[in-house]
Every structure is written in structure tokens, then in C-alpha cells.
Amino acid sequence: MAAIYSLYIINKSGGLIFYKDYGSAGRMDTNDSLRVASLWHSMHAISQQLSPVAGCSGIELLEADTFDLHCFQSLTGTKFFVVCEPGTQHMEALLKVIYELYTDYVLKNPFYEMEMPIRCELFDINLSLTVQNERVALLGR
Amino acid sequence: MQFFGGSEISPSPPAPTASGNNAHMMYVFNRNGxxxxxxEWNRPLHTLNAQQDHKLMFGLLFSLKSLTAKMDPTNAGKGNLGVPQLPGQGCSFHSFRTNTYKLSFMESPSGIKIILVTHPRTGDLRESLKYIYNLYVDYVAKNPLYTPGTSIRCELFNTNLDQYVRSIA
Structure with missing residues (x-):
């Protein structure tokens, strides 16, 4: 049983820079994940235009029939979103932790080029640890 | 009392109750968009003219539906992104939330889409949308003077709808 199905990170122009699958049926291929990521980027922008009140910063939670999608946008426009089981709690906190990992292990990596796909070993290791811990915590709750 | 043909679609006066009116606006689309x-009950911000706004809303729902159908993690045999789907086919969604509003969405088997935009803290509105769909069936679909596919001008539907939406906490 997987509480978290997948994680995406997209840069400020809608390009997918990181995608990790944690056991969803029918894993998406590279092309599909790129398409889905840029589609999410546009939907996020359109939802801001349709707001009835000023000051909207885009979709935070999308509740579908079989999954929940939690999205966090950093101040620089990088979007982190996680696909999880319906009703999973504490996903906002997890996204903030992932953002922290991103700033620590990706942005502070001197070999990382901004807006390019993330290939940092330390980020991968720490991310798996975090998600693993999150799963253990979810089972315990 | 005039039963049919009331054409006024002006915003109704604010709710007299102290709990306040939670709903911002509502859309009904048919399957052709x-x-x-x-x-509209409470909408301080208009970014586009009415027609463009409706088109954008329908486009958003249509694309979000193809996104959720493609993303569905419980189903391995999905088609390509954007493959045409009948109402009820594929994984759909029932709501999304931003920091300023919550949008609840329902699609009937005939492709009627009901969209209700409310305050972000509103709870699950799936049952309320079903009730609104029942109002639609009773006052619009059963109205002999209503031609399917044209805009709804039934006064009874509008009054009942206003009354019901005001009662949603």
C-alpha cells in the first residue's frame, strides 16, 4: 500500500525537472510525465485568472476520484506536487520538507544549472529517506 | 406569479443571515461546452468579460479532467493524454482548492456539468451538487417550454437555487 504515489517538481516555465514514482499502477513514461507536468503548470495559471477574489496563488489541492494532488509553489515559481491516496494528511508539511531538501541539496550544489533536470545524488538519497519516514509515520498514525 | 420566461440573471441581494453567503458563483455547462x-452572488474580481470567462472555465475543467484521467495511479490501462472520454469514463475529480476559493464539480451521465465556487474552507459539497442537479431536473429538464441546449431562464429554478445555495453552510 502506497500512501504517496508520485512526486513532480516543475520549474517556473512549466518544464519537468524531477519526477519520481513510488509505486502507482502503470508508471508514466517520460513523454507523458513531461506533458502532464506542463499541463498542470497551465491549469495552475488559469485557476488564478478565474478567482472571484483578488490575490489567488493557484491550486493547492486537487481532489480526484482515486487520488489527491497537493501542490506547493515556492516564491521563485518552482512548483512541487505530490500525488497521494485520497484523504492523506500532512502533505503540506511533507512538501515543505521536500522544498528544504531542494534548497539544501540542489540549489546549493555548485554543479547544478538552474531550471535544468535535477541529477543530484544527495537529493535522491535524502528524498527517499524522507518519503520512507513519511510512510512509516502514516502507518503508525 | 410568473412561472416561465423570467430573463433576469442579475446578482441576488446578499444573504440576510448572519452566517453570511459562502458561495461566489455557479456555472452550468452542457456536454458541448x-x-x-x-x-453570481459575490464576485468582487472580474478579470475577463463573461463569454471569455465561461470559455476559460470550461477549458480548465476539460483539461483537468484529461489530466486526472491520465494521472490515475490505480489504473494501468489508460489511453494517451487528452483521449476523448464519455461522461463517467476515466478518473474524474470532484473539487479543487486554492487559497481564495474552492471549486466543486459534478458531471451528470448526460454531460451536464455543475460548478459551484465557494469559500476555500467549505467542506465536501458533493451531496449539495447532487441536490442542485435534482433542482435542475425538476425545474429545467421537466419544463415543457425549455429547449435543451439553450440558456436556462426558469424563474422557479433560480429562486430555489438561490434559496438552497444560501442555506449551504
Missing amino acids: VCLLYR
Whole structure:
């Protein structure tokens, strides 16, 4: 049983820079994940235009029939979103932790080029640890 | 009392109750993307003209539906992104939330889409949307003077809808 199905990170122009699958049926291929990521980027922008009140910063939670999608946008426009089981709690906190990992292990990596796909070993290791811990915590709750 | 043909679609006065009116606006689309009804209760911000706004809303729902159908993690045999789907086919969604509003969405088997935009803290509105769909069936679909596919101008529907939406906490 997987509480978290997948994680995406997209840069400020809608390009997918990181995608990790944690056991969803029918894993998406590279092309599909790129398409889905840029589609999410546009939907996020359109939802801001349709707001009835000023000051909207885009979709935070999308509740579908079989999954929940939690999205966090950093101040620089990088979007982190996680696909999880319906009703999973504490996903906002997890996204903030992932953002922290991103700033620590990706942005502070001197070999990382901004807006390019993330290939940092330390980020991968720490991310798996975090998600693993999150799963253990979810089972315990 | 005039039963049919009331054409006024002006915003209704604010709710007299102290709990306040939670709902911002509502859309009803048919399966071709024609906006049958647009009702507005509390919308301080208009970014586009009405027609463009309806088109953008329908486009957003259509694309979000193809996104959720493609993303569905419980189903391995999905088609390509954007493959045409009948109402009820594929994984759909029932709501999304931003920091300023919550949008609840329902699609009937005939492709009627009901969209209700409310305060972000509103709870699950799936049952309320079903009730609104029942109102639609009773006052619009059963109205002999209503031609399917044209905009809804039934006074009874509008009054009942206003009354019901005001009662949603």
C-alpha cells in the first residue's frame, strides 16, 4: 500500500525537472510525465485568472476520484506536487520538507544549472529517506 | 406569479443571515461546452468579460479532467493524454482548492456539468451538487417550454437555487 504515489517538481516555465514514482499502477513514461507536468503548470495559471477574489496563488489541492494532488509553489515559481491516496494528511508539511531538501541539496550544489533536470545524488538519497519516514509515520498514525 | 420566461440573471441581494453567503458563483455547462447558466452572488474580481470567462472555465475543467484521467495511479490501462472520454469514463475529480476559493464539480451521465465556487474552507459539497442537479431536473429538464441546449431562464429554478445555495453552510 502506497500512501504517496508520485512526486513532480516543475520549474517556473512549466518544464519537468524531477519526477519520481513510488509505486502507482502503470508508471508514466517520460513523454507523458513531461506533458502532464506542463499541463498542470497551465491549469495552475488559469485557476488564478478565474478567482472571484483578488490575490489567488493557484491550486493547492486537487481532489480526484482515486487520488489527491497537493501542490506547493515556492516564491521563485518552482512548483512541487505530490500525488497521494485520497484523504492523506500532512502533505503540506511533507512538501515543505521536500522544498528544504531542494534548497539544501540542489540549489546549493555548485554543479547544478538552474531550471535544468535535477541529477543530484544527495537529493535522491535524502528524498527517499524522507518519503520512507513519511510512510512509516502514516502507518503508525 | 410568473412561472416561465423570467430573463433576469442579475446578482441576488446578499444573504440576510448572519452566517453570511459562502458561495461566489455557479456555472452550468452542457456536454458541448455551452454555458446554460451563470449565477453570481459575490464576485468582487472580474478579470475577463463573461463569454471569455465561461470559455476559460470550461477549458480548465476539460483539461483537468484529461489530466486526472491520465494521472490515475490505480489504473494501468489508460489511453494517451487528452483521449476523448464519455461522461463517467476515466478518473474524474470532484473539487479543487486554492487559497481564495474552492471549486466543486459534478458531471451528470448526460454531460451536464455543475460548478459551484465557494469559500476555500467549505467542506465536501458533493451531496449539495447532487441536490442542485435534482433542482435542475425538476425545474429545467421537466419544463415543457425549455429547449435543451439553450440558456436556462426558469424563474422557479433560480429562486430555489438561490434559496438552497444560501442555506449551504
